[in-house]
Amino acid sequence: MRLKFSKMHGLGNDFVMLDGISQRLKLSPEKIRQLADRHTGVGCDQVLVVESPRTPDADFRYRIYNADGGEVENCGNGARCFARFVRERRLTGKKQLLVETAAGMLQLNLLDDDRVSVDMGAPVLEPQQIPFAADIRAETYPLEVDGEVFTISAVSMGNPHAVLLVDDVDAAPVEELGPKVEHHQRFPQRVNVGFLQIESRARARLRVFERGVGETRACGTGACAAMVVARLRDLVDDSLEIQLPGGILTIHWSGPGQPVTMTGPATTVYHGQIVL
Numbered sequence: 050m051r052l053k054f055s056k057m058h059g060l061g062n063d064f065v066m067l068d069g070i071s072q073r074l075k076l077s078p079e080k081i082r083q084l085a086d087r088h089t090g091v092g093c094d095q096v097l098v099v100e101s102p103r104t105p106d107a108d109f110r111y112r113i114y115n116a117d118g119g120e121v122e123n124c125g126n127g128a129r130c131f132a133r134f135v136r137e138r139r140l141t142g143k144k145q146l147l148v149e150t151a152a153g154m155l156q157l158n159l160l161d162d163d164r165v166s167v168d169m170g171a172p173v174l175e176p177q178q179i180p181f182a183a184d185i186r187a188e189t190y191p192l193e194v195d196g197e198v199f200t201i202s203a204v205s206m207g208n209p210h211a212v213l214l215v216d217d218v219d220a221a222p223v224e225e226l227g228p229k230v231e232h233h234q235r236f237p238q239r240v241n242v243g244f245l246q247i248e249s250r251a252r253a254r255l256r257v258f259e260r261g262v263g264e265t266r267a268c269g270t271g272a273c274a275a276m277v278v279a280r281l282r283d284l285v286d287d288s289l290e291i292q293l294p295g296g297i298l299t300i301h302w303s304g305p306g307q308p309v310t311m312t313g314p315a316t317t318v319y320h321g322q323i324v325l
C-alpha cells in the first residue's frame with residue numbers, strides 16, 4: 050500500500066498526518082506501529098487520520114493512533130496540526146472548523162498569528178468516567194507504586210490523565226515513575242502521566258509520559274489536564290502559560306463545566322510517500 054502523508058508537529062509532539070478522504074486507508078495496529086517506528090518507518094508519537102464526518106454539522110472526523118498502535122480519544126497538539134493540514138491540503142477554506150473525535154466535538158480556530166486555538170471541551174472528573182478506580186471524586190488520591198504512596202489527581206480530557214505536582218520538573222522521575230503509573234491497575238485503560246511544577250499563578254512547567262508512547266516533547270491534552278488540576282486546587286488563575294520541553298501552550302479554563310481552551314503552534318515539516 051503506497052501512502053501519501055505529511056509529517057507535522059505541535060511543539061515537538063510529532064505526527065504522521067494521513068488524508069483518509071482522498072486515499073482509502075486500511076490501517077491495522079501493526080501498520081500504525083510500522084508508520085510510527087523511528088527506524089523502519091516515518092517515525093512519530095501519533096498517527097492522525099482525516100476522515101469525512103459522520104454527523105451533518107461537523108466539517109471532518111479525525112482519528113488518533115498512538116505509536117503502540119492503539120486508537121485513543123483525543124490529542125490536543127494533533128488537533129492544531131489537523132487544522133493546518135486540512136487547510137494546506139485545500140480540503141477546506143474555513144478558518145473555524147468543527148471536528149468529530151472519539152472524545153466528542155472539537156471547535157478549532159486558525160488564528161491570524163498562525164497559531165491554532167482549540168476548544169477542548171469540558172474536563173471530566175468523575176472517577177468512573179476517567180476511568181480511575183476510586184470510591185468518590187476527590188481533588189487528590191493516594192496511589193501506591195512499589196510500596197511508595199504518591200499523591201495524584203485524575204481527570205479526563207476525553208483521554209485519561211494522572212497529574213503529579215513536583216518541585217522541579219527537571220528532577221522529576223518521569224522515566225522511572227511514568228510507565229508504572231501508566232500501567233497502574235487503578236487505570237483500566239492505562240493513563241497519560243503529567244509532572245507539573247507551578248511557578249506562579251500564571252506560569253507552570255510540565256513534562257508528560259504519554260500512554261502508549263512514552264515521554265513526548267509536548268502534550269496538549271496533558272497541558273489541559275494540568276490546568277484543570279492546578280485551578281481546582283486554586284494554585285493558578287483562569288489563564289496559564291505552560292512551558293513544556295518543546296515550547297509554550299496557553300491554556301484558559303474558567304471552572305467546572307466550562308470548556309478548556311488551548312492555543313499554540315502547528316508546524317508542517319515535510320510531505321512524503323511511504324510503501325507499507
Ligand SMILES: N[C@H](CCC[C@H](N)C(=O)O)C(=O)O
Nearest residue numbers: 124125126208260268269270
Ligand atoms: N500528544 C497528545 C496526547 C495524546 C494522548 C495519548 N497518548 C493517549 O493515549 O491519550 C496531545 O497533544 O494531547
